[in-house]
Amino acid sequence: MRRRLAAGNWKMNGSVATSLAEVEALMVAHPSPLVDVLVCPPATLLAALDRKKARHPLALGGQDCSPEAAGAFTGDIAAGMLAEAGASYVILGHSERRGGHGETDDLVRRKALAARAAGLTPIVCLGETLSEREAGRTLDVVGGQLDGSVPEGVAGADLVVAYEPVWAIGTGLTPTTAQIAEVHGALRARLSARMGAEGASVRLLYGGSVKGSNAAGIFAVADVDGALVGGASLRASDFSPIIAALEQAAARDVDP
Secondary structure (H helix, E strand, O other), rough: OOEEEEEEOOOOOOOOOHHHHHHHHHHHHHOOOOOEEEEEHHHHHHHHHHHHHOOOOOOOEEEEOOOOOOOOOOOOOOHHHHHHHOOOOEEEHHHHHHHHHOOHHHOOOOOOHHHOOOOOEEEEEEEHHHHHOOOHHHHHHHHHHHHOOOOOOOHHHOEEEEOHHHHHHOOOOOHHHHHHHHHHHHHHHHHHHHHHHHHHHHHHHHHHOOOOOOOHHHHOOOEEEEEEEEEHHHHHHHHHHHHHHHHHHHHHOOOO
């Protein structure tokens, strides 16, 4: 059974003064979570949050990494550096990287290889724009991104895939549960066709305007194993209800 995952992407937000308090509040609210809980802060906060969480099962992740292990790459950060600072995951191929920085599927694939070499679990992001959805190209777009971004040979348990429709990120718009089910079902089928039995162990997250008020409905969709949450993960008071909804879904997995 896939263990559900609530992942928070803080993007370029947070400071030591404010973020430590939010993480402490999150740990107090969920001292022994029934699901995996992950926070991906700016890299400058990783070491401080790692010290803060001590033995709490909260996991930490980076928001990007270089495909290279080291070298003359000014401004980049290596996967090994993230691991050294306390990360165990890294977000790769987010639409803000693909769109704003021109990242290709092949670059994301090479970054995923670098992440695995450093012992990190890559969270590979996929998603279509509004024009692509309106043109009926959603499954072709996300399927192509999956094929090009996920490296060969990675074990299913060492990979997370996040479906984040570009048009739903930070807009307040959310696909219907039927639309989410269609994409997640197609991704699961594609992973199974490519990876065999390993495809069943890849966790599939949904991301895009997830909040406490809609989380339960999203988590009830087949093949939605959790969420990659943006703005609603910045404050414990907003992220905690999402985690609680995922815990309720996990409880139903055990005792349906």
